[in-house]
Amino acid sequence: MNVYDFDRTLYPGDASLDFWRWCLRRHPATRRFLPGQLFFFGLWLTGLCGRTRFKAAFFAFLRAVPDVPAEVAAFWAERTDAVAPWYPTMRRADDCVVSASPTFLVRACPWLPRTATVLATETDSRTGRISGRNCRGEEKVRRFRERFPAGAIERFYSDSLSDAPLAGLAAQAFLVRRGAPLPWAEGAGGARRVAAHFLSVRFLRFLLCGGVNVATGVGFAWGFACFLQANVAFVAGYALSHALSYLLNAALTFRARPTLTGYGRYVLAYIPNFLIQNVLVAALHNAWGVPPFWAFLASALLAIPITFLALVFYAFARGGGVRGRARR
Helix, strand or coil: CEEECCECCCECCCHHHHHHHHHHHHCHHHHHHHHHHHHHHHHHHCCCCCHHHHHHHHHHHHHHCCCHHHHHHHHHHCCCCCCCCCCCCCCCCCCEEEEEEEHHHHHCCCCCCCCCEEEEEEECCCCCCEECCCCCCHHHHHHHHHHCCCCCEEEEEECCHHHHHHHCCEEEEEEEECCEEEEHHHHHCHHHHHHHHHCCHHHHHHHHHHHHHHHHHHHHHHHHCCCCCHHHHHHHHHHHHHHHHHHHHHHHHCCECCCHHHHHHHHHHCHHHHHHHHHHHHHHHHHCCCCHHHHHHHHHHHHHHHHHHHHHHHHCCCCCCCCECCCC
16 A cells, blocks of 8 residues: 655645635634633743643643534635646555644545545544644554554655655655655655754754853853853853753753753864854954954854754764653
8 A cells, every 4th residue: 555644745725724824814703712822832942842742732722622523525616727747646445644733623624535544633523632643753653553454555655754754664754845755764864854853842942052052051150150250151051051951951852861062062163163163253344344243143153053053963862871761
């Protein structure tokens, strides 16, 4: 059989978000759930709740939709041709769709074969409550094996590297890039792989931890300056905030267990940051006459992506002295 992801693979957008916007326009009462949705989005973004809990809070808006099945039917009636152009010629009766979107939404899609298997996030269409886990990453593999214990995947299609576990089960795997399927190795390699890291929630969490690091570094240095010489106070504040930054990034950004080895790699990963900032300051201020404040700011901003990649591929890479833990 062929197995497909749904959002941005077969369907060109995100069905969950599109259906939510559809309901916001047609049922203003759904807007009362916006504060709760934003609150849980913040908790999820900062790592204080899992993706499944956030999605359950997000889909709470369904409680304000009088007739969800009718809305789903009307939603898809306007999207009968919203399908990847390469799929109709490949469609088969035994197709399997594995998606993080709600089952009730994916199953109602009009251009999927009636006999297709749909494995998605089990969501109550009346309350938004989720049964089990969000169907993403390793959970997709578990759901597929639960349904097809001995099932063989001929071809697998997805737009997301998070589907690598399921792609690993397929004889052939393809990544959808700009609406066209590419062999997995080609679609996931080089610049595309690097770009995917910057288009992730993990990068946003890294930026959040960086903001906390700046604030704590200034705060600690200011406190130490009450009884230490200014330069010594700065170094002490920087060292303390750097250690706190490691703990925050381990817990929130990379889901890793802090270790002394891991912290050593974290310190080494910041050496390129230090060198790059010094070179940029020298070039901007000394060579080109940029005022010190703007030179410092520009060098710090330009060093951010380099530091992030150093953490991803070195400090928190698999086997780098830390043990990752997933949060559903």
